[in-house]
Amino acid sequence: MTPEVLRVRGVRKRFGATVALDGFDLDVHRGTVLALLGPSGCGKTTALRIIAGLERPDAGEVWVGDRRATGPGVHVPPERRRIGMVFQEGALFPHIDVAANVGFGLPTGSEARVSPVLDLVGLRGLEDRMPHELSGGQQQRVALARALAPGPEVILLDEPFANLDASLRNRVRGEVRGILRDAAATAVIVTHDQEEALAVADHVAVMDRGRILQTGPPHEVYDAPAHREVAALLGEANFLTGTVREGTVLTILGPIPAPAAADGPVEVMVRPESIQVDPEATAEATVTDVEFYGHDQMVAVRLSDGSGVRCRPLGLRRDLVVGTRVRLSVTGPAHLFPRRIGDGPPGELEAPMARPG
Amino acid sequence: MRVSLPLLVSAFAVCGVMALPVVYLALRAGESDSSTWDLILRSRTVGLGIRTLGLAASVTATAVAVGVSLAWLTTRTDVPGRRLWAVLAPLPLVVPSYVGALILLSVLSPRGLLQELLAPFGVDRLPGIAGFPGAFLTLALFTYPYVYLLAVAGLRGQDPALEETARTLGLSRWATFRRVTFPLLRPSVAAGGLLVALYTLHDFGAVSLMRFQTFTQAIFLQYRAAFDRTPAAILSLMLVAVALAVLGLEHRARGRARYYRSGSGARRPLSPVHLRKWRWPCAAFCGLVALLAVGLPVTVLGYWLSRTVAAGREIGEVGPAMFGSLAAAAGGAGLTVLAATPIALLAARHPGRSSRLAERLTYAGFALPGIVVALAFVFIGANLVPALYQTLPLLLVAYVVLFLPQASEPIRAALLQVSPRVEEAGRVLGRSGAYVFRKLVAPLASRGAMVGFALVSLTVMKELPATLLLRPTGFETLATLVWTESSVGRFGAAAFPALLLVTLSAIPLYLLAGRVDLQEVRAE
Numbered sequence: 001m002t003p004e005v006l007r008v009r010g011v012r013k014r015f016g017a018t019v020a021l022d023g024f025d026l027d028v029h030r031g032t033v034l035a036l037l038g039p040s041g042c043g044k045t046t047a048l049r050i051i052a053g054l055e056r057p058d059a060g061e062v063w064v065g066d067r068r069a070t071g072p073g074v075h076v077p078p079e080r081r082r083i084g085m086v087f088q089e090g091a092l093f094p095h096i097d098v099a100a101n102v103g104f105g106l107p108t109g110s111e112a113r114v115s116p117v118l119d120l121v122g123l124r125g126l127e128d129r130m131p132h133e134l135s136g137g138q139q140q141r142v143a144l145a146r147a148l149a150p151g152p153e154v155i156l157l158d159e160p161f162a163n164l165d166a167s168l169r170n171r172v173r174g175e176v177r178g179i180l181r182d183a184a185a186t187a188v189i190v191t192h193d194q195e196e197a198l199a200v201a202d203h204v205a206v207m208d209r210g211r212i213l214q215t216g217p218p219h220e221v222y223d224a225p226a227h228r229e230v231a232a233l234l235g236e237a238n239f240l241t242g243t244v245r246e247g248t249v250l251t252i253l254g255p256i257p258a259p260a261a262a263d264g265p266v267e268v269m270v271r272p273e274s275i276q277v278d279p280e281a282t283a284e285a286t287v288t289d290v291e292f293y294g295h296d297q298m299v300a301v302r303l304s305d306g307s308g309v310r311c312r313p314l315g316l317r318r319d320l321v322v323g324t325r326v327r328l329s330v331t332g333p334a335h336l337f338p339r340r341i342g343d344g345p346p347g348e349l350e351a352p353m354a355r356p357g
Numbered sequence: 358m359r360v361s362l363p364l365l366v367s368a369f370a371v372c373g374v375m376a377l378p379v380v381y382l383a384l385r386a387g388e389s390d391s392s393t394w395d396l397i398l399r400s401r402t403v404g405l406g407i408r409t410l411g412l413a414a415s416v417t418a419t420a421v422a423v424g425v426s427l428a429w430l431t432t433r434t435d436v437p438g439r440r441l442w443a444v445l446a447p448l449p450l451v452v453p454s455y456v457g458a459l460i461l462l463s464v465l466s467p468r469g470l471l472q473e474l475l476a477p478f479g480v481d482r483l484p485g486i487a488g489f490p491g492a493f494l495t496l497a498l499f500t501y502p503y504v505y506l507l508a509v510a511g512l513r514g515q516d517p518a519l520e521e522t523a524r525t526l527g528l529s530r531w532a533t534f535r536r537v538t539f540p541l542l543r544p545s546v547a548a549g550g551l552l553v554a555l556y557t558l559h560d561f562g563a564v565s566l567m568r569f570q571t572f573t574q575a576i577f578l579q580y581r582a583a584f585d586r587t588p589a590a591i592l593s594l595m596l597v598a599v600a601l602a603v604l605g606l607e608h609r610a611r612g613r614a615r616y617y618r619s620g621s622g623a624r625r626p627l628s629p630v631h632l633r634k635w636r637w638p639c640a641a642f643c644g645l646v647a648l649l650a651v652g653l654p655v656t657v658l659g660y661w662l663s664r665t666v667a668a669g670r671e672i673g674e675v676g677p678a679m680f681g682s683l684a685a686a687a688g689g690a691g692l693t694v695l696a697a698t699p700i701a702l703l704a705a706r707h708p709g710r711s712s713r714l715a716e717r718l719t720y721a722g723f724a725l726p727g728i729v730v731a732l733a734f735v736f737i738g739a740n741l742v743p744a745l746y747q748t749l750p751l752l753l754v755a756y757v758v759l760f761l762p763q764a765s766e767p768i769r770a771a772l773l774q775v776s777p778r779v780e781e782a783g784r785v786l787g788r789s790g791a792y793v794f795r796k797l798v799a800p801l802a803s804r805g806a807m808v809g810f811a812l813v814s815l816t817v818m819k820e821l822p823a824t825l826l827l828r829p830t831g832f833e834t835l836a837t838l839v840w841t842e843s844s845v846g847r848f849g850a851a852a853f854p855a856l857l858l859v860t861l862s863a864i865p866l867y868l869l870a871g872r873v874d875l876q877e878v879r880a881e
Binding site: 077 | 516518519521522523524525526527528529536537540541543
């Protein structure tokens, strides 16, 4: 694997009584895009600002390349860290035009480097526009170009798509992904949107309450979450109780194979798209709601014991309407967690046992 | 909603009154023959223009430098005592220019208080500060708060992400200030500079006490001395032209950028700039400004007061003057609010071309110097309606022309708090238009009217040139009393009315501003 461009170790930060970061570690490899995903208030933005040098941590270290930028008695000011930053609102300088914004961080005399960067972000020809004359997506691309122009080691993007409306967001996200790849940039994107994190990043780091819970490629953290919290943060998940017996979990949705698991009570996570839904007049489960998404639909089903699961069968299913009696079966991957017995301390995290085969 | 006819008629009647002074002066100037123009175009007038513009430029430049530095030091740095400086910095605003001039003159004139202090060391005469130095010092000291207040607001409104971005792009603190913070502050600074420049151009009290001849003083002297008042009218129009040119200049200085704090994310306060070895020099600078602009006035006025009392002399016949001030303030503010209401209603409820025009006209007073409006009404009173000449009603009408926007703005702002949708909702709920107006619009408008009344009465109390020219014979206000006493050098007699005037206008202003400040503090 390529060497780490950015290493964060054991960073702690509190604001008054609130603990924002509580032993935060992070590794970002050269040329990769890492998404830092977490619910709002989990400390993502604080982490980013400490990496950029805009905030000083109470403890911990930040290494950029081979250089320690933050550590006990060390604080490299933000202007000497070679770290670019793109803020949520773009934060373009409103008093200067696009070319001057992009060239802002370049040494005087190197204005020639503005044009290639504008080419890269596809904004050639807009050099003379003022920021307020640009659309939201264009503003965000100028902000990215401005951060890329001085050739930083790492680019930090703080919820860069949050201010764009839904229809624009997907497009700009794709553009930014392409630009970062073309520039072979190393980037950290902070987001609270799991779809965004999974779509944009090479690696996803899921964080909650000031620390990283799991880091890995998108499919890995999605399919094999290390904690129940990670599973819940990354898309919809159904949690069923079950018991493992001789390589099979018995659940309300029927038996699910789990060859490597030891016998005993477990919790099974099943993604909605892993559940097959078949109408069956004599079945005990009933469709209670259908959310139509155009290309497919989310179906809420009430089971015989009164609990509910959410299923997302492929394609358009006109046969599923509210009141339809259905039979459910698990077809895709399921993931086991040890069952919590009794009332453990809230928020206690436990390691997963095994992946079913 | 259709505009009701009475509303339209009353609004345009007010506009007519607003336009009256300039129209009349223009007519009057048009009548003049060539010999009058010769008089005007003599080199003396050129000197007048140079002196006026020179004073305005130097005062504005100094006020901007002092105001912006204080604003930056108190909002962005760790300068020692920043809270204290932030409280003291806007205070000089309550000192009218002629009171400021009286204070400086009484200390620094050849045989002023400073000379008395230095007498034991054999100093029996100081060079004095009459003329440009005095006028400059007075106006700069007591107008910089306009720039300070707007710069503070501008600095607080800036998106912190902009400065942080500049830092991540490799700019040092100082380069960030030079390339981002200050350019973004430019519109606020330009607006503050405009206020200072107009104040200086319009000022009559300080320049006449300091005997520095500018347009306003020349107009006054022409009016007093000459039988033919046409030259005064022409000089007035020239001054108005200069004021308009300054307005245009400010408009250009704003540049083509649009300034806003985008986004609504949580605000993070910027960490303050550490001044390090500059901490104490910066604190000394803040202290010096506070000492000159706040400490000096308080000390000097207090000293004169105690000296007069100690000498067993009467502290002056301030009773009638105080009554006059209160009467003028109440009458002027009442009439102004009355005149402002139809304009504000029209602007808030029926936005359109005619209401915009009406609104623009009400701002005429902003560009018109008090002395010019006063002169126009002297002409009008003397020639057209002799029955009104030198009566209180005519003076009050002049106040309306000068201060209408101060009353119409709060009313309009209050009315705009209720969107027309809310009114429509009331109608849909089955209430009559009159009911909705009474229950919703009227209470809001009256709250705005109260603020307007307070603002205008404070301003009227301090107004000097119009009061001086248009007051009925024998009618005295605190302002005119201070001016007459100090123009003959009787500082002791001027001190008590001056102190009274400052106190009377400072307390309500402090309450008005204090409420705003407290809300801000709570929001933080």
